Amino acid sequence: MRHIPWDGFQLFLTIAEARSLREAAVKLKISAATVSRRLEALEQQIGAPLFERLPGTLRLLPLGEALLPEAAAMRERADALNRLIGVRDAFDQGPVVVTTTASVALFLARHLLELHAACAPVGIELSASRQILNLARREADIALRLRRPPAEGDLRVKRVSQMTSALYAAKSYLAQERWRGGEDDVRRLAFFAVGQEPERSQRAAWLRAVMGTKRPLAQIDELHLRLEAVRQGGAAALLPCWIGESDPDLTCVGGRDAPFREDIYLIFHNDLAQNPRVRRAAAAISDLLKRRAADLAGPAGANLGRS
Template sequence: MLTHDDLALILAIARAGRMKQVAEMLQTHPATAYRRLEALERRIGNPLFERGADGYVPTALAEEITQRAGDIEQRLDELNRAVAGRDNRLRGTLKVTTADTLAYVVAPIVLSFADAHPHMSVELQFSNAMADMARNEADVAIRPTHAPPEALVGQRAGRFGFAAYSANGDGDVRDIAELLAARRWIGLAPALMHAPAARWLRDHVATERVGASVDSFFAAAVAARSGAYALLPSYLGDEPSLGLVRRSEPVPELASEIWVLTHPDLRHAARVRAFTRHAAKALRERLA
């Protein structure tokens, strides 16, 4: 007999393939997840995963269980969203996800909302990956994008651009083309090549001009404090505590937007409505 916890374990292993990631998904220790899998396989009398150099590969039995468990999980997620969407109480926990570049912007917004609603708490998650809101990984997403996912609903809260920043400067703002021959730029690693700004850097800054590459815009902002140039979103580069100076005009083709988004099933929930209104208003004021 399979339990709900068994199904969660099988789904996590099938999706992640490695115990370290499985443990993170289930909020447990890798050794505990491994022991649970061994005990489960002994109980049902069949192997569920083949162990190999590339991780855990589902057997035919595990694939069948995964497919059916995935259907159950999807229906449960739909039911949970339907219940949450009818919740008219301004209390409980609200899960908000945003990019790490927006930390300086979003954290004060979350805290001011919490101050105004003492019966609520906000769980703020920083990740450059879009949360799967269909699986209830988050209630609200605040994302920098000019093309929000069609499966979500929300409102545009502001616009921003990308420009060159560094810790040193004479105060003059130049056309970015004048800075491309500079000796040191902070590059962006292949993991960020989905971002238009990363592709722009790759296409316009010669390899020999790149002093170092980083895997996030936040890391690029920190690296720019050394005096190198970094291509940053204006809401991050203009953050006073970073001590950076804008060295160029914004790059026109990199203009983008910030959106406050939620799943359609959650848009009528009182806590979601209250937070999205609060966040959108605060973002418009900050980005004006």
């Protein structure tokens, strides 16, 4: 009887979810060549191939399809055991890992001393990433997202605040363009677009409503790069109002009457609800975002008409 170690099934699951040796290698933090060698060794142990190799992708063969739900169930139970152990973590056993978007991470960083004081003695490890880290597998303890997560999964989800964004441009650029200070004049300005990924489609739709069908000067997905490009002049861009309103060199040129609004959700796994470290960090973050709700909300367009 063949015995396949659990790490072999973990490798199989990662590859099955990625459907690509390269993407699996990124998740496993090893080379694609190593993933390929380990997959070949696993298939030799099993005695049959699990995937059909296609250009740029992998497709599960019938044996792989049969193994997938059973391997996923094994991982779910292993994750549950690890979370159960995590519930017993003491206060001094490392920081609480918080994953969030760039805009929320930047806001938390601006108030990090305030957050640290509220969390102490629990530490915070802040990770700004668009990648959805897996809470069930403790890749992160807490997630802060700008859209409600899918219903599946034993997650505790709480809406804690709202972030407002609008269109901002450098005052030097507006002077150069002789901008007259009204939203009706905004469509003749150049602008930077945001990404077209599904989670950003609402942002793209809002920009189209404000700017019309004109082509953007460039597409800049990363917030810090978009902010720097706006500061240099030459185009407007969608920015969180708490950034735009606090920068003396920027002016809001669109969104005063109908800014772009996103709810902020705090998420953690239900198994961690009794973990004192996670509860303390979640409460501190939630309290901070609620206290600073007015900053996060704008006011959008407060600088309209200023020179």
